Amino acid sequence: MKKSYKLLLFIFLISSYVSYAQESTNPIAVTDSTKKDTLNYYDMTIEQLLSLKAHGVPSELEKLINSLISVASKKPLNVRESPSIVTLVTAEEIKNSGARDLIDVLRLVPGVDFGVDVQGVVGIGMRGNWAHEGKVLILLDGQEMNEILYATTQFGNHFPIDQIKKIEIIRGPGSAIYGGYAEYGVINIITKQGGDINGVAISGIYGQTEKDYMRRNINLSAGKKLGDFEWSVSGMIGQGQRSDQNYTDVHGNSYSMIGNSALNPAFANIGVSYKGLSFRAIGDFYHTSTQDGYDAIYPKPYTQNFNSMYFELKYLWKVSNKLTITPKLNYKNQSPWKTPQGDSIDPSYLKTATRSTANITASYNPTRKINVVFGGEYYRDMAVDKLPGDTFYNGKQSVSFYNYAFFVQGLIKTRFVNIILGARYDKHNVYGDAFVPRVGLTKKFNRFHFKALYSNSFRAPAIENIDYSGANGIHPERTQVGELELGYQITHNSIFTVNFFDISTKNPIIYYTVGAGTDAYTNQGRTGTYGLEAEYRMKEKWGYISVNYSFYSAAGTQKSAAYRVAQDSSMLLGFASHKVNLNASINILKNLSLNPSGTFYGPRWGYNSVDTSGVAQLHKFSPVILFNLFLKYNTPITGLSIGVGVYDLFNQQFVFIQPYAQPGSVTNLPHAPLPGPPREFIFRLSYNFNFKAKTTN
Amino acid sequence: MLLLFLFLNGVSAKCVAQDVDYKAYTLFVYNFMKYVEWPEAQSKGDFVVCIFGESPIQKELAGLASSKKLKGRNIIIKNISKPEDAAGCQLLYVSASKSGNIKALKDQMMGKPILIVGEREGLAKKGAELSFVTMDDDELKFDINKKEIEQHQLKISSQLISLGIVVN
Numbered sequence: 001m002k003k004s005y006k007l008l009l010f011i012f013l014i015s016s017y018v019s020y021a022q023e024s025t026n027p028i029a030v031t032d033s034t035k036k037d038t039l040n041y042y043d044m045t046i047e048q049l050l051s052l053k054a055h056g057v058p059s060e061l062e063k064l065i066n067s068l069i070s071v072a073s074k075k076p077l078n079v080r081e082s083p084s085i086v087t088l089v090t091a092e093e094i095k096n097s098g099a100r101d102l103i104d105v106l107r108l109v110p111g112v113d114f115g116v117d118v119q120g121v122v123g124i125g126m127r128g129n130w131a132h133e134g135k136v137l138i139l140l141d142g143q144e145m146n147e148i149l150y151a152t153t154q155f156g157n158h159f160p161i162d163q164i165k166k167i168e169i170i171r172g173p174g175s176a177i178y179g180g181y182a183e184y185g186v187i188n189i190i191t192k193q194g195g196d197i198n199g200v201a202i203s204g205i206y207g208q209t210e211k212d213y214m215r216r217n218i219n220l221s222a223g224k225k226l227g228d229f230e231w232s233v234s235g236m237i238g239q240g241q242r243s244d245q246n247y248t249d250v251h252g253n254s255y256s257m258i259g260n261s262a263l264n265p266a267f268a269n270i271g272v273s274y275k276g277l278s279f280r281a282i283g284d285f286y287h288t289s290t291q292d293g294y295d296a297i298y299p300k301p302y303t304q305n306f307n308s309m310y311f312e313l314k315y316l317w318k319v320s321n322k323l324t325i326t327p328k329l330n331y332k333n334q335s336p337w338k339t340p341q342g343d344s345i346d347p348s349y350l351k352t353a354t355r356s357t358a359n360i361t362a363s364y365n366p367t368r369k370i371n372v373v374f375g376g377e378y379y380r381d382m383a384v385d386k387l388p389g390d391t392f393y394n395g396k397q398s399v400s401f402y403n404y405a406f407f408v409q410g411l412i413k414t415r416f417v418n419i420i421l422g423a424r425y426d427k428h429n430v431y432g433d434a435f436v437p438r439v440g441l442t443k444k445f446n447r448f449h450f451k452a453l454y455s456n457s458f459r460a461p462a463i464e465n466i467d468y469s470g471a472n473g474i475h476p477e478r479t480q481v482g483e484l485e486l487g488y489q490i491t492h493n494s495i496f497t498v499n500f501f502d503i504s505t506k507n508p509i510i511y512y513t514v515g516a517g518t519d520a521y522t523n524q525g526r527t528g529t530y531g532l533e534a535e536y537r538m539k540e541k542w543g544y545i546s547v548n549y550s551f552y553s554a555a556g557t558q559k560s561a562a563y564r565v566a567q568d569s570s571m572l573l574g575f576a577s578h579k580v581n582l583n584a585s586i587n588i589l590k591n592l593s594l595n596p597s598g599t600f601y602g603p604r605w606g607y608n609s610v611d612t613s614g615v616a617q618l619h620k621f622s623p624v625i626l627f628n629l630f631l632k633y634n635t636p637i638t639g640l641s642i643g644v645g646v647y648d649l650f651n652q653q654f655v656f657i658q659p660y661a662q663p664g665s666v667t668n669l670p671h672a673p674l675p676g677p678p679r680e681f682i683f684r685l686s687y688n689f690n691f692k693a694k695t696t697n
Numbered sequence: 698m699l700l701l702f703l704f705l706n707g708v709s710a711k712c713v714a715q716d717v718d719y720k721a722y723t724l725f726v727y728n729f730m731k732y733v734e735w736p737e738a739q740s741k742g743d744f745v746v747c748i749f750g751e752s753p754i755q756k757e758l759a760g761l762a763s764s765k766k767l768k769g770r771n772i773i774i775k776n777i778s779k780p781e782d783a784a785g786c787q788l789l790y791v792s793a794s795k796s797g798n799i800k801a802l803k804d805q806m807m808g809k810p811i812l813i814v815g816e817r818e819g820l821a822k823k824g825a826e827l828s829f830v831t832m833d834d835d836e837l838k839f840d841i842n843k844k845e846i847e848q849h850q851l852k853i854s855s856q857l858i859s860l861g862i863v864v865n
């Protein structure tokens with residue numbers, strides 16, 4: 001471990017020196033270019049005025065921090081004034097890092113972490129809080145990826161990261177816009193559309209550990225923009241494994257995950273648009289296998305599939321320069337956690353759920369300084385249990401719910417501050433209503449910016465939460481979040497931001513068992529964290545570097561027993577209080593870059609065994625450094641790039657810890673930590689063939 | 698480690714970050730001169746640009762005046778502290794610090810062939826003929842008050858109009 005620290009420190013110092021040396025030489029370069037510029041600058045054509053920026057020729061970093069995003073407000077605003085704590089991840093950063101899947105990408109984001117749920121599934125955490133079941137909304141090209149039976153999203157060799165154009169991440173609440181799955185955060189994945197692809201792109205990854213392959217995936221995309229018409233078709237198919245390690249359950253029984261922890265994705269995404277009208281269809285067939293049940297392993301592996309289809313028809317109607325109305329219809333059909341009959345040791349689970357949604361949103365700009373977004377949404381959920389003899393809580397093999405919502409948001413921009421006020425009201429026919437207002441103040445003053453945000457948010461109980469809620473019923477859990485961000489752009493090429501947050505959740509929806517192990521959900525107690533996240537980003541000609549630090553504490557907060565660490569009141573189960581990320585890219589040669597990335601995790605707590613009386617025992621896991629290196633080479637063949645690298649160079653063999661439990665129970669025992677991939681060598685290849693640009697005379 | 702890194706990379710580096718680029722503002726002003734037409738009487742002799750109030754643009758405009766001419770005419774930059782001193786100017790640049798005087802300026806310059814350019818956003822709605830706007834993505838644009846331009850006996854080219862935002 002000490003060696004790991006020293007090596008990291010050495011790399012930091014080297015990159016610091018390189019950056020310092022570059023900065024030191026910059027004044028000469030600036031002076032020279034200024035002189036040259038002055039000769040021609042005022043001879044620019046009038047059309048060239050269109051490219052001028054108020055703060056000069058933007059650096060690559062400035063292009064990034066001034067780029068407009070709409071995830072936090074629907075109305076496009078630049079990153080520094082967007083009314084949420086936001087991280088923007090670009091395709092360039094993903095490609096350079098050699099990231100294997102979304103876990104690798106999101107792990108580098110402050111506050112984001114991962115833990116194990118059950119049956120080999122890995123889910124997301126946010127700022128120390130377990131957020132797997134319906135607390136972080138995952139959007140892919142506007143489609144809600146969370147399955148609607150439990151509201152989970154499964155991570156690990158699942159989504160086609162090679163097709164991502166950018167990811168906009170809200171590291172805080174988003175319910176006032178997005179409703180009941182956005183209590184703690186929103187991850188908005190935007191893939192490359194026809195105009196971005198403009199041809200055909202093919203890419204592949206192969207990952208190998210010392211014992212076995214970890215992934216072999218192929219991506220294929222094609223697309224084109226022809227005037228007002230744009231189309232794209234993309235797909236990914238592959239095979240992967242969670243780990244090549246042995247999994248040991250809390251009782252001490254083990255199995256090898258080689259061949260028994262499949263993560264096989266098959267993903268297709270079609271988008272067509274003409275003027276304001278657009279259609280999208282996504283198929284997501286994520287087939288896994290595992291040998292672990294909840295607490296105990298099974299004698300042989302079983303399959304567990306997550307199948308989803310998404311459809312959207314949308315029309316962006318520009319009524320006038322000031323008013324836009326967007327009606328939208330969505331339909332999704334999902335069969336998650338599917339363990340077929342005859343193939344299963346685990347009790348079979350064959351439920352299908354559909355959601356049909358109608359949404360209409362209006363955006364009105366009476367002046368450039370004022371924007372009002374308002375609208376309504378209605379959705380209907382239906383679920384069918386296909387196992388003979390199985391029923392829902394109503395005694396039938398199907399259930400149906402509906403929900404309607406209204407939302408409004410006002411944005412006023414003044415010289416001193418941007419004010420955002422918003423609220424959303426949801427009414428569900430079973431669990432009742434939720435009203436979530438929010439207020440935000442943001443502004444940038446040249447180099448400095450600030451954001452002061454206060455939001456209410458909620459988690460909507462999913463179908464199975466209702467199904468297993470028993471006589472007490474279930475209600476939305478409600479959260480209040482206060483956030484303050486301060487940022488300072490130190491140079492053209494570097495920026496430092498820090499934010500503070502305080503999250504308080506009332507009546508979280510907790511999983512537990514009754515009797516001899518019957519599943520149940522209830523609202524219980526409180527939970528929450530407070531902390532800070534700091535980030536430094538630099539982007540120079542030689543490359544870029546990003547370092548961030550996340551800290552959370554639960555000290556002094558009321559904690560539900562499900563998340564509590566008895567030995568350390570400042571921590572919650574599963575997640576480290578301290579996390580440091582590094583993500584860098586250094587251009588060694590014109591076409592060759594070295595890309596180090598890594599994560600330091602402080603100590604974590606989790607259950608990993610039971611004592612002689614059968615009660616689960618907490619264990620403190622040592623700090624971990626995951627360090628990765630990726631070498632990317634753009635070959636002389638246009639469009640062809642290759643890369644080789646290693647993930648988890650120091651072979652720390654990271655484990656995903658379960659961030660919740662039912663302490664003291666001898667029937668509802670926790671899932672032991674799930675091994676992730678150990679040191680993995682990867683090889684990447686990608687080729688982009690661009691269609692010829694249409695020549696105009 | 699983070700602090701060490703920040704120290705080496707940030708604090709020691711030259712702080713040349715996102716301050717307002719008055720050179721870009723100057724280029725716009727130069728194009729305003731080129732694409733706005735003054736009455737015959739004001740189209741001869743030196744072209745006088747007056748800056749009302751303190752603004753960093755003065756240095757850039759002085760640089761422009763020393764290196765460029767406007768259709769063969771010398772460009773003269775004057776700094777004025779009272780609106781009355783604007784009588785001989787073709788272009789009056791109202792600095793952000795003097796934005797509060799825009800209504801008085803409008804009344805005082807009523808009908809005179811002077812192009813009033815506001816440094817601060819929103820002035821074109823209050824009496825200036827043109828005023829700068831910084832868009833959300835940092836693009837530099839300008840608002841155009843066509844009524845005021847006509848009242849001041851000036852003509853603005855369609856090319857310039859196509860680049861700006863007409864506010865009335």
